Structure formats: C-alpha cells, structure tokens
Amino acid sequence: MSKMPTKAEILDWISAHPTQTSKRDIAKAFGIKGAARIDLKQILRQLEAEGHIEKRKKTYADPDRLPPVSVLEVLPPNDQGDLFAKPLEWHGEGVEPVVLVLPRASDPAMGAGDRILARLTVVHEEDHNYEARLIRKIGRSSARRILGIFRKGAEGGRIVPIDKAATLEWLVPDDATHGARDGELVEAEQSGPKGRMGLPRGRILDRLGDPSGPRAVSLIAIHQHGIPDDFPDAVLAEADAAKPMGLKGREDLRDLPLVTIDPSDARDHDDAVFAQADPDPANPGGHIVWVAIADVAAYVTPGSRLDTEARKRGNSTYFPDRVVPMLPDRLSGDLCSLHEGVPRPCIAVAMTLDKDGNKIAHRFVRGLMRSAASLSYEEAQAAIDGAPSDKAGPLLDTVLKPLFAAYAALAAARERRQPLDLDLPERRVELAPDGRVTSVRFRDRLTAHKIIEECMVLANVAAAETLQAKRVPLLFRVHEEPDPDKLEALRNTAQSSGFALAKGQVLKTAQLNRLLQQAAGTDEAELINMATLRSMSQAYYGPENFGHFGLALKNYAHFTSPIRRYSDLVVHRGLIRAHGWGTDGLTEAEIEGLQKTAEHISDTERRSMMAERDTTDRYLASYLSERVGDEMEGRINGIARFGVFVKLDDSGADGLVPIRSLGNEYFHFDREAGTLMGSDSGMVIALGQRATVRLVEAEPVTGGLELELLALDDKAMSRAPGGPARRGRGGPRRKPTAGKTGRDKAKRKVTRRRR
Template structure:
C-alpha cells in the first residue's frame, strides 16, 4: 500500500497537472487504492476548508487559478526585457499571479498599458506562474530598457539588473558596449527579440559610473522609475527669460510680517504665514490667519514649455541627497521661492476664526509680499519655548506668539472634527559630505510642525470652498472611505491584540481614533497604527468632490505647494479665473483635460513615492551592510505565504525572514487572520510580535535585507538549516511588506512547507 501523500505534495502535484486533478487522478498519481481513498478524500476536504483548493464539479483546483483564456494588461518591461501582465478580472483572495508574455515572431509589438486577450499555460518558474500567448491586442508602447551593473566578457559583456524583481541577465555584444567598463552602472535598451532560449540582447545607452558611489543611490531610483531629471533646452530658456514681478494688479502685502517656517534643509519656500488677533469687537477672542503662497501661475502659463514639462513631471521628487524638481531652479529656487527680504508675487488668503477655531470667513487676494524672515521649525519652537535665537527674538511677540495662539484655537476645532490621528514616526537619513549614510534617526514632531500643517489645511479648505461657490473647475484632493474588506482585516488585527473596533455602522475617523487611543502606550501601538494606515484607501486627485475621509473634511483641494505639485498650480489657475485676476488662469485645454490630468498626476505622485521608498531601502541596506551577523530587535509587521517581515527598531528598516528558514514543518498561512502556524509545533507567527533576528544579508544595490528569526516574544526558535534552495540571493528578492516581486510570486507554494 502506498504511503499517503502530505498536503504539500498534493498541492504541488495539482499545480503541476492543472488539467488532471479529479480525485481519481490524484489517487492514481500517488498509487492510493481501496479504503485509503477515504483518507485521501478527507485530506482534500481539509485543503479546501483551508482555502488552498476549490472543488468545481468533480475536479479540485487552486481557487487563485486564472482561466485558460484571459484578458490581461501588459505591465512595463522588467530589466531583462521580459513583458509581464496582470489579469484584469482577478477574483482570487491570494496575491495576484504573475503572467509572462511570450511573443512570437509574427506578433505585433507589445508594451506597457496594452490590453490583450491571451491563452495561458500554467508553469513552474521562479519568476512567474503563467505563460501567455497572444490571441489579439490593442495599443503600442516604447522600447524596453534596463538599468544594471555591466560585467565584461570575451563576447562583449552582460548586464545584471539592479531591480529586486529581476531574475535574468542581459547580453551585450562587443559593438554595443560603447566603452562601458567592468562594474559600471549602465542604462541599456533591448536591441533584439528574446527567444525562448538564451538571454535578451541589449545595447548600452549611457554609463552612469560607480554603482557603489553615494550619488548612485538616488540615481538608480530616478532611472528605474523613469523620473525625468533633465530639463529640455526650451524649458530652461523660458525659465531663464523670466523676470521678477512688480506690484501692478496686486495688493501690496510687503509691510505685513509674513514669515516662512520650513525644515532646516528646505530646498524651496512656497508658503508664508502671519496671524493677529481679530480687531472686530463682534469676534472677541478671534484670530485672523494669513497664508501666502508663491504665485507660480504668473510664471508658468498654460500651454508653455514650462507648463508642459511641469505637467509631465507632475510633482517634485525628494531624495536624501538631491531633489528632482518640477520646475527649473530659476523658478523653484529663485523667482517663485519666498526668500527673506525679497519682494515676491503671491496668492494669499486671509481667514477669520472665532475663539473656538471655527473659520467664519475668508478672502483671497493676488498680492506682492516680502518675507520678514525664513525660520526653521526648530528656530520657531525654541523661541516659543523661551530660548529665541537672535534671528527669532524680534519676531516672538509680534509674529510667533499670535501665530501659536491662533493654532491653539485651530487645534481645538481639529479635536472636535476628529481627523485620523496616526502616530507613525518619520525616518530621517543623515548623510556625510561625500553622500554616505551617517545616521538614521526619527524626526522630531514639534508643535511648530503642527502649526504650519493646520494653517495649510485651512487654506486648502478655503480654496476648495471658494471654487465650489464660484462654480469653477478644479482638482480636489480625494480620500475615500476604506474598503470594507480592509476594515474587516483591521478589526481582526485589533481583536487579536485585545482591542475593539465597532462594527455595523457608518465608519467615522473618531471610531478609528478611539482604537488608536486604546493601543497608545502599549506594545501593540505601532502595530495598530500600521494596520490602520494599511486599511486606508489611497488618496488621489480628481475633478469630482468625494471628500477627504482621513482629514474628516467635505471640501479639500491642494493649494499650498505649486512649486512642487502640479495639482496646486491648477488650483491657482482656477482661483485666477474665478476672481478674474488676469489671463493666466485656466485654459480651455486645462478644463477639457481635467480628468486626464488628475489621473496622470496621481500616477506621478505614486511613482515618486515608490522611488523615494526604494532609495530609502537602499540607503538603509548600505547603512546596515557593515552589521551583517549582528542580532537586532524588531517587531513583525507583515506576513505572507513566502515569509515574515520584521521592522527593525533602531533603523525602521524592513527585512524579510524567508519561509524556508523557519523550520522543517508544514506552515499553514491563514489569510484572514494574517498568521503562519506550524503543523508540528503549533507555533503561531502573528503581526505585532516582538522578534529578535540576525541580519543575514544586506544588499545596498537592491535595498534587500534578509533576516534569520531567533526568537519570538522572547521564546527561542527551533534551529533550522540556513541553505536556501536554488541559492538565490537577496538581490532578487523584495523586502517590503507593501508588495512582492515576481520572484516572490513564483514561490507561492513554498509557504506550505520548508523546501
């Protein structure tokens, strides 16, 4: 009598034989006969109950399996030149499967954004779950590119991609090397079709220097995410031709002591503030807050070369060592920056508050201002705390104290409004003069930060309200209510941690704040804050007003940063149109393409966030690379089929504990509970647990961290062999709980047992 297979063996066999998966097929494959089939039936029932299988008619299939003919959307090519696609109608509960598209010589060109009807074949590859053959498609795309490390060979060379998702190298013929040297960081373009065998061929486009150099970290992210970092000559010519603005057509605000308060390393100054007690006797105890914003619209006219490039970029992107600005420095760092003591054009709003912090009126003006001082947050806070610097001392009584008093009223109104009150410290990477990581700290959260934040929020509300009242098209900042499935996951996390989130009613931010307050000061505080953040919908820009859930506001638009956000420039133009201040307001094209613009700049915002995150990961990996072998403390902040994510206490870095390193037993992944449970020991790994880990590998070029789990909640782990099957390094593995690479997706079944 044959030995009964394990659950993992059954799952592996079904995955390898997707068209032969009836109970009879499975029994035949494992030589199970007679009464033993009853035990097999019970195993299959258990796998179905655990969510690993779904019984359809008389066959057993993976519920996360795609149909043999599917509609796909082609993704941007990876750095080997391969095209992957995502299913447009994916209903599985697991992580979306990876599909590689295999074009034939007769197929039309395929590229990012193309929608295709394709025939799928299930495969067992490291980087994908399916292979797709084109049936038909619509669309065109650009050439495929790769960023990687060049290695010299007798035939020319090879390029090893720096992308954590990459699994294959590119070959470079000798005549396409363009002088590249061994070990250099290069950008290349595919020069020929990739067949089923061999490596894709590429020609080198540019040599970017030493990949381990400090300047390469952000440069890699810029190229990898396709962020435009060089201004065309026409754009620079327009910027260089710009001249300072005068008072004509503007209200004179130069005698008002408006000041800028920014980070000490701020690269531009686009907002200034001033506050005073309201002299109106009918508003006793009230305040007037002025917020003045650089008048970028006066320089960046609709349809100009500056406008086209700003729209293309969508926003500025900030890295620890550089900024990729939305506008050339002639504007962003000079004519549109509210420098101390220099007249600058602005659009300003005066907002009147009652003593309780409620806004009772506001008015916008187009003016000319002169900043009385440029202070850092630390300068302003020290002055209020009784230790003013020489620069801040003259401003303490006439400017800073009235401003902080107005904030006290605003803060009281904020407490009544109950916006989402997350407590998530922000990391700050400090670099040496030569660009290497000196330290990783958490930024201080000062009252001065909150003062400026609340003033800017109030000004954004005023802009949205004015444009709605005047029926002028604009771009709203939209943050919709959380998805119910994500809220249910948050409830489960809260319940597992001993807290509660009300169910069965319309969700309000005040309810989430009560949950956060329950967790405050406990070991689970960070977990609950992160879980709450993950339950939120992603904010975006749109021409329709759906409110801002997180801020608990009905009307909200971005108005306060037109130097670095195209959305704010659009709102400025809308205000110019609404007030009939000039001909530099909204153009017909602006209005006609408002929805398209909103979608585009939402995409560029996400692109910048990903690039900034990847750069942080690389800096942290470089910082920790000298500590390989050290033991570190952290907390589990992500669990997936393929492993466990741990956030390290000291640096805030996220590292991956691969499933293969947890032991020889079968690990069941409970998707709803977000846990891994050992079949032999019953050991449960859950979100929020304290963890002691050893740093196994840190890869600065990719930003990958691999960890070994030593103990959970002070309980030592059983020892396990460290050798990874297949010998794949962290240079091909994502280490962020926010998502997975294609190589992770190719290992979906690994979580069911240690390989």
Template sequence: MNPIPSKAEILAWIADHPGAAAKRDIAKAFGIKGAARIELKRILKELEEDGAIERRRRSFRDPTKLPPVAMLTVLAPDRDGDVFARPVEWQGEDPAPRVLFIAKKGDAAVGEGDRILAKITEVAGEDHGYEARLIRKLGTNPHRILGIFRKGAEGGRIVPIDKGADLEWMVAAGATLDARDGELVEAEQSGPKVRMGLPRARIVDRLGDPTAPRAVSLIAIHQHGIPDDFPDDAIAEADGAKPAPLGDREDLCHLPFVTIDPADARDHDDACFAHADDDPKNEGGHIVWVAIADVAHYVTPQSALDREARRRGNSTYFPDRVVPMLPERLSGDLCSLHEGVVRPVLAVWMKLDAKGRKVSHRFTRAMIRSVASLNYTEVQAAQDGQPNDRCAPLMEPVIAPLYAAYEATKTARAMRQPLDLDLPERRIEIGEDGHVKSVAFRDRFDAHRLIEEFMILANVAAAE
C-alpha cells in the first residue's frame, strides 16, 4: 500500500490536473486503496475547511486559480516594456496574480486601463503566474469607417463605401498601416470630433481588393444598414455593469453544469445538468436542469441597452464575423457562461418520469459556475467510448446522466409524434486568406439533439 500523500502533494497534483480532480482520481494517482481512502477523505475535508480547495459536487478545485477565460484590466508597461494585466474578478484572499499579456499579430492595440476578455494559461518558472492572449477588447466605442484608401503625400484619405456618406476621412502618415492605394480598409475615428475640415481616422485593418471574399461581409453590413456601432450611452451602461451579486438568488454553484456548443462558439448562453431522480415514487425518473444567462439583470426596461437591443432585434452572423445585439462587455463576458466563472442565470428544474414525460417543474433565478465549456463533437466521442482528457472525469457525474435523461425523452417524443425537422446545417470554412475553403454539412450527433430536446422542455415549462 502506498503512503498517504501530504497536503502539499495533494494540492500540487490538483493544480496540475484541474480537469480530473475527483476523489477517485486523486486516489488512483497516488495508489490509495481500501481503508486508506478514509484517511484521504479526511485530508481533503481539512483542506476544504482551510479554504485551500473547494468542492464542486464530486471534484475539487483551487479557488485561487484563474479560470480559462477571464476579463482583465491592462496595466501600464513596466520598465522592460512588458504589459501586464490584473483580473477584474478575483476571489482569492492573497493579492491577485500577475498576468503577462502576450499580443499576436493583428490584435487590437491595448493600453493602460483597457479591459479585455482573454484566454488564460498558467505558467511555471516565471515571475508571473499566468499569460493571457486576447479574445476581445471590451468597452471601446470608436466610430468605424469602411472605405477605399486613397494614398497621398502625407498619409491619405478614406472614401467611405456608404452611399449616404459624402464626407472623406483624413489618415495621417503614421496611421495608414501601410495600406496601398485602392485597397478596402476598415478604420476608426482618431482624436476628437472636428467642426471644420475633414475628420481624422486610423486604419485598423487592410481588407485588400474590394471584391475579395473577406470584404463581402463588411460591405454587406454597411450596405444593408446593419448597425455595427453602439451608441455611447449603451456602451456607458455596459461598461458600468458589475457582476451580479448572489443576493436572493439560489446558489447552484455546487452543481456541475456544463455548456455544450459548436467547436467554434465564442459565447456560451445556456448550460445544463441532469441526474437520476432519487424519489422512490418516481422510479427510473430523471431531474434535468436548464440554465440560461440572465441578460435581464443587466438590460433593464427602457434603458439605453434595451432600446438598442430592440432596434437590432438579434445578433447577425456571417461566416467570418458576428454583429452582436449587445456590447461585448455583456455578450462576450458578463452574459456568457464561461468555464469556472460564477454567472447569474434563469434556471428551470424539471422532473421527468421513466418515459421522459415532464411531471413537474420550477423556475429560479440562480448563480451557477460551469465546470466545463464542451463542444458537441467531443461530448459525442466521450459517450461513444472515446473520451478526451476534458471529458473523461465528467463521464460519470455529468455526461452519462445527460444521455440517460435524453434517452428517456426520446420515448416521450415518440409518443407525441411531433413534426420532425432534422434539417442539415451547412458550415462555411474560411481560410486565413479570407477565401472560402469549403462548404460542408455539419455533422449531427445525439449531443445536438440532447441539447435541443432539453431546450424544448424548458420552453414548454415556460409556456405552461
């Protein structure tokens, strides 16, 4: 029998294996068997009481670790020219960790005080604990211009493609991004608005030939009048939004909710969780939770955000970009159920019988913490017996119960005999050069149908 590991050894292992930290995983890693598991349970309980770890249903996590996606505030460059950032939401008792921002070619320029949504990676052996790569820059609202660049002696001008725009924009020599004469460019206003003379802009993206594929979606946005700029008051409201407090909400952070979306999804609007019903009067039944981001907490009636969202009606999707209905501060952060981050939701609890028929339901405003942001392909592969490292520890507590509940709903669906429109969805793949590489049908898995069936159940509950 292997010796019981120390608390330090257990904490180090949990830090190295955040996705596989159930008690049985820890026991397996250290070769702990039989009665020794009781001692391991005692140590884990002590660590939990000390605040060194926190329980997530059947697994443990370090509460002082940053999640895989986080919002950061950019700090001023240090004397070596490195740019660091600090997390906006930090729950640890110790000072927030140092996060080095690593920019890649094509990223939007960031400066001191900017807020960004970033992908976080923990690093070792450095004077900083994490590194961040830009997902989106938040809270900026410069006026955007799409037009043809005309090169001049000291920079050039932009001729907008909008039919109703009769005003050209001046571009200084240092703000052309080396654009060529005749290129389609995207620019943003630089400096204050002027009363006399031409307004100034700086080029942020070169789109090349106006007839090239990358230019099509931007031209469509402008020619069809799809609003891609938010009013200043809407941006101000979004910037002023704070993470929702627990308050009177039901705390569901102990439940292992997961989001399941397409592999290329950037935002996560809904999450789910299921388990077998332990009520002896409902033998073979299931409990299904469906939670959606509580947008209404941030978008209140008749607010600037509400008026702008009503004007837009929906987000607009193109193969290479999306025009969101809400500013990025909300759509990409506070209203997105990112892995490991506490978020407010409107959730419905549903009791199903063994044949998948809904017996009862209740709604609640709650707080959840998604344990994983998964995609349809990996979830289906896991259910088919080939789980990856992310899905393996979630099979027993999360994925298998979801599929068990779904199998029951298939029985109820067959009894209802609904109109079954299982229509194919096409996926357009864009290459780095902006050209269409392929147009193919997306694979349809039971993982897709599972989410769809639970969403239908949730809507039926809402209608009732």
C-alpha cells in the first residue's frame, strides 16, 4: 500500500493539476486504494475546514486559484489598449487575481461589461497572474448592483445595503462570497432568482474593506457613484514629464501684482485677480480688472492621455477628507497652480469698467504671470477691516483697496441686473486628522467672497462674448427658465405663506428676488428660499446658447477653473484657436464632438454633486450618532406620503419622521399642497413649520437619520379649510394634546400612541 500523502503534497497536486481534483483523481495519483481512501477523505475534510481547499460538486480546488475554464467580466481597456477581466469564479481571501485577455484576430469584439467564458493559463508576469483566451461570449452584465455590509452566516451570508432607499437585504450563497469577511464593505450584483422570503440573491464582486474606517465615508461615495480615483500609469508618466513653461509666445505679466484669494484650505490656485483705477481720462471713475487663469491647455493637449483621462472624469470631486482631481497632482497642485512668487503660464483678460460697473471693453492675452501673494478670504477681508497680516499689509493700498473699490462698482451693476439672490448658507464639515467629524458649521459669507465671484462671472461673460464674436464654437453654461409646473408650485407655497408671486407675465429673476425680499427676516424665509431653489431647472453644458436665467445673463461660459472642470479647458482651447496663439487650440474633431462632450460632462457634474451630497449626509450621521436620544430644533423642509423631512438647525442635516411613527391617526397626503392632514383632528403638517424632534437613529454607513416628532408650531397646527380630510390609506392615527410647559405655550405637543 502506498504511503498516505501529506497535506502539503495534496495541495501541490491540486495546484499542478487543476482539472484532476476529485477524490478519485487524488487517490489514483498517490496510489491509495481500499480502506485507505477513508483516511484520504478525512485529510481532504481537514483541508476544507482549514480553508485551504473547497469542495465544488465532486472535486476539490484551491480557493485562491482560478479554475482552468472560468467566467470573466471584461473591464474597460487601459491606456495601452489592453483588456483585463474580473474573475467571477474566484473564492479566495487574498488579493484578487488579475487576468489579461488575449484576443485572437478571429474573436468577436469585446468591451467593458461583456461576460465571457475563457480558458486560463497561469503566468508570472508583473502586472497579471493569468492570461485568458476566449471560448465564447455569454452576454453582458446588466444585473443590478449594490454596495453593502457583508454579514457572514452558516451558509454564505447576507448583504445589508448602504443605500438609504434600499429596504431589502441580499442573500449570498456560500460559493458567491468572494472570500468576504464578516463586516466588510462589498460590491455585489444580483445573480439569480430570489431566495428565501423573497429576498434578492447576489454574488459579491469586490471587497472594499472596513466600512467604519476613518476614510471609508468618501470611499463609499467614490465607489457607489463610479468616480475614477486612480490615474493610469501612462497618464501619470505624461504629467511627470511636463516641464515649466517659459515666456516664448506669451505676454510678460510678471510685474502685474496679481493675487490669488481662496479658501484657507484650498488645494489648488487656478485664478488670480488685480484691479486699478482706469487712467484714461475718457473713463472717469472707471476701473480695469484683470483676471488671470492657469493655462492648463498648454499642458493638456487634445488627444493626449492626460486629455482622455480629464474628459473621462469631467471634473474634480471634492469631499471633506479628500479631493478626486481631474488632473494628476503634478499639474493640479504644481505646474498649473498659481503659487505665490513662481512664474506660471496663464490666459488672462483685462476688463474695463465704467464708474457704474458696466463692462465697456475687454481683451484676452496668453501670458506668463507671477502671483504677488496667495491670500485667504479671511486674510483679505481682515486687511480691509483694519487688521492686515504681515503678508496682506504691503498689498493693502496697491492691490486690495483698488480691488474692493472695483467691486463696489460691480455690485451696483449686479443690483441693476438682478441675478437670483438666494440666501442658502453652506455647511462645512470639519474633520480631525483621524477622519472623525469634530464640528459642522456654516461658512461665513464675506465681501471678499463676493469680489472673487463677481470677477469670475465677468471673465466668464467676456470669454463667451469673445468666442461668439470670433465665431468659434464653445460650450455654454446654460440655465433655462423654470418649468411652469414647478413655478406654479412655488407660487402656491408663497401664497400659503402670505406672500405673492405675480402671474401672467414673462418671468424675470427680479420678480423672484422681490418674493425673497418679502420673506427675508420672517420665519418663512428658509422655506421660500428652498422652494425657489427647487423650482429652478438644472444648469448644464451645451454648444447652443439659451442664456443663464439664474445669473440674468445672455452669454455665459465657464472659463475660470480649467484645473477642475473640463468645460473650462474646452473654452481655453477655443480662445487659443480664436487668437491664433498656437497649435494646442480647439480641433475640428473636438468641435464635431461638442454635443457629446457637453452631455458627458453634464452627467459627470451631476455624479459628483450626488457623491458629495451623500458623503456629507454620512459624515453628518456619524457626527450625530453620539447624540441619539437628544431633542433638537428644526424646520420641516419636505413632505411625502411616507413621512416628514426635517432640517435640523444646528447641523443642517436632514432627517425623516416616518409616518408610521406619528401615532394613532390616519394622515391624508396632498401632493399639490405639500401637506399631511390628520383625518380625526384635522391637524395640518406643512412645509416650513418649526418642529421639535428627538433623534431616534443615526446610521453613518447609509447617512440616514430617523427622527421622532415631539412638537410643532402651534400656529401651523391648524384645521385645513373645509374641515377634516378623508381618511388616507395605510397611515397611523394620532391626536394632538395641549402642551403644558412654558415652551409649549407657543407650540402644541405631539403625543404618540401605539396601536
């Protein structure tokens, strides 16, 4: 009788003979017969229990190795055009194998998302572990995907989705866990018919690590929204090869004391400004305002790898703990950033204003500048207010005061133009070095902020006007008028709050501003501002000019941020083409593809906005998770059939009061009026009401907040016209009772009664 092999010898055999791994094959290989097979079976069970192998039907395999014939999902080609694929039959716990697909000339075309059956060969290349030859295509991946937390069970496990809107957990069979550990953040796709209790059945595709890690919040958003966050090596190499630009072919602006004014934590500096009184006696009281923008087009040329990657990303995405840049740091943080005292290439515009702030002339130049100082908004403002820093002090009379004087004229012109003047404070999430939220506060709104905004708006107008005049195609920033139905909803909200928005005339932003002014200083101010914002259409990029309604401008394009927006890079190339400044201008191929580019970067902008919003929600939930059980003040800012949304005063976070928690009364939902009305009491819950709530649950992974309604403003808890509404379907019952505390003299308390 042959000697019983050791565990190591059995594992070596399985690795060397992946097609001969049944118990019979192993016994035959080692000459094991008769009763000795029982001992072999015991060893195989031990190896399986220890995780070295797993049983697949009647064969055994190393879970960290792929079967010789595998199902793969093709990934997008890299910069060299190579196709890699994700193995869908890997069950190991180590690093996922990398598979290079080697297409034959006779193979059908393969692209990202294609599912293929392929024969694998083990290799030991630096950048991949296997090479694959196509056997046949078996379709495309159209399965629904989710991100969630994996919970290991006796047979496989389950996935708890992180999306607040998802209500069902997913079941994961034992052979589809991808080696995930309990509590890991994973990406999964639906893999077949529903399992027990009607729950979706899924297959884990990717393991993303610890969801409670300090940097996991933004990582979740990056992965969930498909934001590219790693630059290919070829793109990085192209950026690293770039050299500083000289003066050749440029106007020398190095003696012009341009300064950058940015947030104190700015990661890049792509715009600089300077202003002076116009020396022309024909323009008494006038100003000359310079805006210089980093010349990104000099480094990111059409058709280059940098250009392809920048277009794919569309824009940079900003999170509280990181930025996912459109360009590699060699450019965004170095060669294209207008650092203090360093020569940098730029495209600049000098704009002449009359004493009333009207732009009466402008000219563009391609130049070389040197920033006189990098200032923060607070630093510039403090200097004007009488407390200059050592850096700002020497610039006070020559740079800052002329800049603020020019702004006074621009502000007067803005007042005449009447762009939409919403008052919506911006939240700022502040983090400790370990990623923990330390505070949430609202950003200050300084005159220094407004100066830069007005200078940038003016430069954007100048760029659009120049390209139109020179008949060079461009991407406009388009903001169309509000949809009539949304406008009518705003009108109803205004009327119910005691304000008026006139009907029957062409809508202008001045009319909306009059509404906002009526509400200013009242309890309804925030409601009217939010309702006005919701009535607006979403801005987008397009090659046709439909104007910018919100800014009350006929011609508008984005020119001032080419480091972080691809749209601005296109406009820069248009200016280069229009002025004949070089061969790196807008190409005919780009012009033909402007519509597709516009649609793509409009989509990437929306993607980033959603990712940034979701990340803020998760950080706020993390911040508030230590205050579960606390009472908080807020205002109702959303009404739905399933509940009431309340914006909390201190943090600006939005939480949901589920309708099931309101108590023992049915509530009728009036979509048009945006109200819930109790069928027994006639009590109306409406937008804009002040509310006292208790925080019931804060879930950092999903960003969800659940609230319990404790009290509402007494004046708002009135009976609706016509008496109690008919009983709605599916809602709970409840009755209000009079408050008895001093605070409740102005509020009525909500008493919850369970069924």
